[in-house]
Amino acid sequence: MKKRPFTGRGTLANPVGRFAGEQRETFDDGWWQEEEPAPLTRLLIDSARTIINYNDSPDLPFDRSINPYRGCEHGCPYCFARPTHSYLDLSPGLDFESVILHKPGGPELLRRELSRPNYRVAPVALGINTDGWQPLEKRLQLTRRLLAVLAEFNHPVSIVTKSALIVRDLDLLAPMAAKGLVSVAISLSTLEGELARRMEPRAATPARRLQTMQKLAGAGVPVGVLVAPVIPHLNDHEVEKVLQAACEHGASWGAHVLLRLPHELKELFPAWLEENYPARAAAVLRQLREMRGGELYESAFGTRMGGQGIMAQLLARRVRAACTRLGMDDGEQWRLRSDLFRVPGRGEQQQLF
Template sequence: MDWDRMKHEVAKGRGATLQIEGRFESAVRERIDDGWSAADEELPPFRTTVTVERAKSVIQRHDSPDLPLDHTLNAYRGCEHGCIYCYARPSHGYLNLSPGLDFETRLFAKPDAPKLLRAELAKPSYRCSPIALGSNTDPYQPIEREWKITRQILEVLAECRHPLSIVTKSALIERDLDLLAQLAQDGLVQVFISVTTLNAELARKLEPRAVSPRRRLQAIERLNLAGVPCGVMVAPVIPFLTDTEMENVLQAAYDHGARSTAYTLLRLPYELKDLFKDWLATHYPLKAEHVMSRLREMRGGRENDPEFGTRFTGNGLFSQLLSRRFDLACERLGFNRGQLALDTTRFIKPNRHGQRNLF
């Protein structure tokens, strides 16, 4: 790739520097200067829009051997945090939208999710298994303040005594401490806060609308003080950008009460490869080729490795070194010494019509 020739631009408060077509698009759109506007005229800002999605079901099931939970639930499509590395970006292509700026500005909400969840839990065939919130997009992204869908989902799960896990990078989760503390008393919830870097300037470019790393550490502390087990997800690890911070992130999280942790190596599926490379050329042109070269070394010569067992950690010498560093830091600090098992025996099947059972 010719890094010097790439055309890119930065929209304030947005992550993607490129508005590319998804792989299912049949047409290609390109902005041109038709001579009628001033050369230095700025484009209008990208506004966030939210469209209601009428889903038929909300619990997704998968059989991936390298994921701890087989049931997931996403209240939203797209994510306003705008993280340039988000592996969910290509999913916007299924909606005939761009994995670039569309993913972080044209969002979809599922207001019927709590009702649909209740109906699915009430089915005679349903067997309780922990549900993961935040597997695709952040359940506490900024629009949750207005829509409150995640809050309503938690209310259903708390009423049914259903176990769940949450992954987020938002301090908005503190709003729901009342429900989370209630669930935690019976071993029904596990939370992970994602911390990619402690460098505030880098975080603003990587995750432009997410809260600062410092605020995430405060959220870890407040959740644990409230009795809600909250660990840290060091993700994604990006060669030459964030990999040197791994031990510092773990130390800071431990100091704020985290006792469980995991990490993942940067993944670049489908269109995300081009989006991330353009972002690198825009913000870190001198490091761009080094980052991609090292990533290919850790991905068996490819820019992305979709294989189970290696897609989260990579392979080769540098991946082994990263894994060893992580293990040594965890051993030194005392992470992952007690594995939390979410309790599935307390589940109470709800009444399908939203009424509480008499007995």
């Protein structure tokens, strides 16, 4: 494992995934002193045959999602989606943020799926696992093309992003918002610039995210804030400040998610803590275990997002109290219209059954 992280990258290691047939470990014998260059981003094609993913999770407010990319250049060491790279025989470490798969045929797949006679419309979540407006999107414009298809079909969509690039697409978002078809959640974990730089090395700064909320709200796009992840002893003291700042910049609803460390993240994130905040590392992990039933992560529906125990309950009450005081809603992002959905050229509306 490297002693120092690469500039602009979030993790310190590139361990093999949990499905690999063999394990490897980097060993430094000290004779080669030249710094290893930071890995460049590699772009691969995801030849998926579908673009809409369906779920039946009882603790999610949506049953379908679209993820234009697999992997994310933002490089957040805490990202719960990192372990999904193991299914591709890639590492959830540096590979996750430097080997990105995209779906160039996604817009055509989406058009085909929405045009099926048996398709039943319901709000789709865009960018839930990995950010649809990550740095590569500026060049590829894949998410924009997917959004254009959703707009053409009058399909409701709820978005999560931590990127300021989303304002590029206000020409699509504003007309959709006027019809009640879209809402945006800006993920904002901290207002502290140094902490954000270390936790989210290639994401927009906190100030730019607040400006993004303001621009979206000013264009009539319903916007909220997702305080995620909340990490005990690292950013949990900021929850009320983040909600307050978001409200002042146009956010009309707020929510939070407790840090999630599934699979390989149980090793990757503690290593990041030891490198960046060694004096707090033990306290962070100890408190997290208290909020996760004695483990670093629990996957049970209903508690995986918010944790359990007294401290988790107190955190949830703090969020609710702050939102109530600020007049912020907790469910506005899913009150979207489905009755306007239509297949272009078909000549008749399809209703939600």
